[in-house]
Amino acid sequence: MHIIILSLMLAFGLVADEAQKLDTIFLKFERKVVRSGSTEIVKGRAYYQSPQKLFVEVQEPIDQIMLIDGGVMLIYYPVEQKAFRIKSKALFSMPFIQAILSVMKDDYGLTEIGYTLSKHEKKGDTLYTHWNPPRKLKKHLGKFTLGTANGVLVYAEARNPKGKTVVKSSFSKHVELAGKQFPLEVRSEIFDKSGRTEEFVSYSDVKLNIPLPEKVTSFKLPDSIRVDEVEW
Amino acid sequence: MKRAGLKHKYFASIAFVVALMVLAVPILAQQGEIAAGRVAGAQAARASTNGTMWFAAGCLFGWLGLLVAYVIQPNPPATMLLGKSPEYVAAYTDSYRMTARGVQTGRAWTGCIVGTIVQVVGYVLLVAAAEATY
Numbered sequence: 001m002h003i004i005i006l007s008l009m010l011a012f013g014l015v016a017d018e019a020q021k022l023d024t025i026f027l028k029f030e031r032k033v034v035r036s037g038s039t040e041i042v043k044g045r046a047y048y049q050s051p052q053k054l055f056v057e058v059q060e061p062i063d064q065i066m067l068i069d070g071g072v073m074l075i076y077y078p079v080e081q082k083a084f085r086i087k088s089k090a091l092f093s094m095p096f097i098q099a100i101l102s103v104m105k106d107d108y109g110l111t112e113i114g115y116t117l118s119k120h121e122k123k124g125d126t127l128y129t130h131w132n133p134p135r136k137l138k139k140h141l142g143k144f145t146l147g148t149a150n151g152v153l154v155y156a157e158a159r160n161p162k163g164k165t166v167v168k169s170s171f172s173k174h175v176e177l178a179g180k181q182f183p184l185e186v187r188s189e190i191f192d193k194s195g196r197t198e199e200f201v202s203y204s205d206v207k208l209n210i211p212l213p214e215k216v217t218s219f220k221l222p223d224s225i226r227v228d229e230v231e232w
Numbered sequence: 233m234k235r236a237g238l239k240h241k242y243f244a245s246i247a248f249v250v251a252l253m254v255l256a257v258p259i260l261a262q263q264g265e266i267a268a269g270r271v272a273g274a275q276a277a278r279a280s281t282n283g284t285m286w287f288a289a290g291c292l293f294g295w296l297g298l299l300v301a302y303v304i305q306p307n308p309p310a311t312m313l314l315g316k317s318p319e320y321v322a323a324y325t326d327s328y329r330m331t332a333r334g335v336q337t338g339r340a341w342t343g344c345i346v347g348t349i350v351q352v353v354g355y356v357l358l359v360a361a362a363e364a365t366y
Contacts, residue, residue, distance in 0.1 A: 031314070042315035058315045066314060073310060075321055082318045086325065088307050095311040139285070192279035230325060232305055 022104070022178070023050045027206040029096050034198040046096050047216045054094040055216045067219060068092045076221060083225050088232035096201070103153060103171075104180050107131075108146055115144060125149045133161075142166070152181045166191055178208055265316075269323030272312065276324075277331035280306055283339040290343025291350075301340035306332050 025048040032041045044058040058064040067074040073092045076083040086092075102108050107115075107129075114134030121128050126147045133141035139161055147155030157168045167190050171183030184204065190197040221227065289297035308328045313321050 031311075040315070044315075056314065061315055062317060064315060066310065068310060073307075075313060075318075077318050080318055084318070084321055084325070086308070088305075090307050092307055092310050095314060140282075192275075194275040194279055228322065232307060232329070 022048075022101070023209050024048060024212050025097060025100055025206070025208055026210055026212070027096065027100070028204045030202045030204075032200040034200075036195065047212050048094070048097045048100075049212060049217070052091065052094075054097055055212075055219065056095065065219075068094055074221070076225070081225055083221055083227045084230060085227050086230040086232055090232075096203070099186060099201070099203075100177075100182060100206070103182050104178065108144075108153065108156060110144055110146075118143075126154060128155070153183070164191070173202075175206070177206060182206065265319040266323040269316070269320035270327040272320075273308070273324035273327030274331040276309065276312060277306070277328045278335060280309070281332045281335040283335055286336045286339040287343040287346075290340035290345075291347040292343075294344055294347055298337070298340045298344050301336040302333070304336070305329055 026045070028043075028045050030041065030043045032039060041060065042058060043060040044056060044064075046057075047055040049055075052068075052070050054066075054068040056066040056068075058066070063077065063079050065074075065076040065078065067076070071088045071091050073086045073088070074083060075086075105112070107117075110131050114137070115131040116134075118130045118132045120130065126149045128145055128147050131144040131146070133143065142159035142161045142163065144159070145155070145157040146153060152174050153171055155168075155170050158166050160166050167188055169186055169188040171186055173184040174181040175184060176182070182203075184202060184206070186199075186201045188199045188201075190199060286297075286301050289300060291297070293300075308325055313324060316324070
């Protein structure tokens with residue numbers, strides 16, 4: 001819950017602010033998740049269109065297309081000829097793109113959503129800054145810690161309102177994108193009631209503000225596809 | 233002749249078992265996907281539903297808080313559905329919705345009952361105090 005609220009706030013704050021700079025994003029991704037001894041790998045491409053549209057083309061382990069447009073999420077299986085359309089009153093969070101939008105800000109976009117700097121400390125080359133959530137949202141959001149080395153974001157940690165760490169991420173292999181250092185590798189540890197999950201995400205071929213292919217901009221489900229409608 | 237017949241029966245039964253296995257493997261795989269989707273959906277819903285908040289909503293706003301708990305449903309995280317089969321997605325979303333609603337309404341009901349008891353006790357104490365005064 002806390003992570004979802006935080007990601008949505010960060011996403012919308014940043015999307016609104018960066019709308020002029022980031023109209024479209026293209027990237028290739030590989031996501032590896034290790035949990036309870038099992039490992040799964042998902043590979044594909046993601047196309048983002050400002051302000052709130054994301055087209056994800058999964059190539060491994062199965063062919064899948066996920067289209068998020070505000071409060072509608074369409075999941076389409078071209079091989080199985082099946083689709084799900086989930087309609088919600090709330091907006092869906094956008095996988096992968098959030099990372100790029102956040103990193104485009106010096107303080108990860110925390111100031112914009114009301115976070116305030118509480119203290120800072122230096123350990124070796126890394127400067128750690130600790131952030132308090134806005135007062136009104138203290139019941140839903142916890143503290144945040146950012147680590148920067150030579151001005152580049154290398155570490156982020158989010159806690160829940162009770163002070164328990166919910167996610168720790170380290171960033172590496174930075175490249176310059178639109179004047180900002182963007183990490184091509186993100187390693188995260190996610191802690192929740194059901195245990196600990198390790199996630200490794202690597203990005204490649206990241207491009208900003210490019211014209212998106214027609215298959216993305218004018219994507220339409222074939223008429224013959226059976227769609228399971230889910231009203232959320 | 234009899235030996236040849238036995239041999240034929242032997243190969244026929246092996247072929248039958250192999251055919252059964254070939255047919256059963258995708259069904260078993262599908263069942264595995266459904267089970268995995270259900271478990272993951274329920275786990276994610278429990279992890280992302282704020283029970284304390286819904287308890288407070290039921291406690292403070294009574295039936296209104298309860299009503300909201302029935303109406304509002306948290307969205308399933310899109311990341312968890314990436315690269316998953318249709319069977320998994322169907323099971324995950326169903327399970328996520330049911331579990332999240334179960335946690336929300338359960339906690340809101342508890343809050344509503346506790347809130348009502350507190351109000352009734354408060355009212356009784358007030359009445360008793362008023363009667364003692366007069």
